[in-house]
Amino acid sequence: MRRIGLAVVLILSVVLGPPAAKAQQNDKPRRIGWLALNSPPSPSFLQGLLEVGWIDGQNLRIESRVAGGDRARLPDLATELLRLRVEIIVAGDSAAIDPARQVTKTLPIVMTVSGDPVMQGFVASLGRPGGNVTGLANLSPETSGKRLELLKEVLPRLKRVAVLGEPDVPSWRTMVTATATVGVQLQALKVGNREEFEGAFKLAARERAEGLIVLASPLTNLYMRTLVGLAARTRLPAIYALRRYAEVGGLIAYGASIPDLYRRAATYVDKILKGAKPGDLPIEQPTKFEMVVNMKTAKTLGLTIPQSVLLRADQIIE
Secondary structure, three states, rough: HHHHHHHHHHHHHHHHHHHHHHHHHHOOEEEEEEEEEOOOOOHHHHHHHHOOOOEOOOOOEEEEEEEOOOHHHHHHHHHHHHOOOOOOEEEEOHHHHHHHHHHOOOOOEEOOOOOOOOOOOOOOOOOOOOOOOEOOOOOOHHHHHHHHHHHHHOOOOOEEEEEEEEOOHHHHHHHHHHHHHHHHHEHHHHHHHOHHHHHHHHOOOOOOOEEEEOOOOOOHHHHHHHHHHHHHHHOOOEEOOOOOHHHHHOOOEEEEEEHHHHHHHHHHHHHHHHHOOOOOOOEEOOOEEEEEEEHHHHHHHHOOOOHHHHOOOOOEOO
């Protein structure tokens, strides 16, 4: 009986040993990289990971590399993530996408926010990206026209609008198209660095701009408080793409919900970690939009916001 018992133990050890070892190996956290110009992994992204079963510090490890606003550092930080053997690089903002692509053509790259990834050469098409890049595109042509319409609704006599942003922002094209239906003239204020902001606002004043649209980009988002302050100083009613502008004093913000895009980016990470190829995952576009109106700023500018606008607002800052 003792020999039989020993034989059973040995058989069970052989049968159960390999799966147990495999389970222990699977318990090792997966490793992904977060690359961004300005911000560490957002709470919305972490929440999205949690919803699909990934917890940073448990079954997942996020290596975060943030450039502190210095674009020149991004390629080196991306290379550093490669040396850490991450399985995916998550581009935490649009500025991080191309630097990540510069250092790897094989490692999966997930975009949390991008402009027009096809026009910018990041992917072959929205439906079949190909290559190693996929994720979210903040590509909603109608939002650019919508901002122009909102500004016209607040300022019925609006004829000339200054549009401030970086030269390569995809929204420029859709803004030009929108003017045909709204009936206003656009004045381009293309800026490439912080030092050009003051001159841009002086030019808008000289050209008698009656309103301002600020296009979202890594540069403008980094200096949102500066831009909001310049708009207040020049008493120029302005509309922005991100709600954070309105929260720091901007008049109106309208655009895609960035937290929602971050949350949805986590599903791409989940699929790729489970074996999907980035080139086979279609690029998704915004499905949730939000409008914020800052009534304090409106009163300072002496504006009466129409009830039709207030009724559509997701948030009104008193």
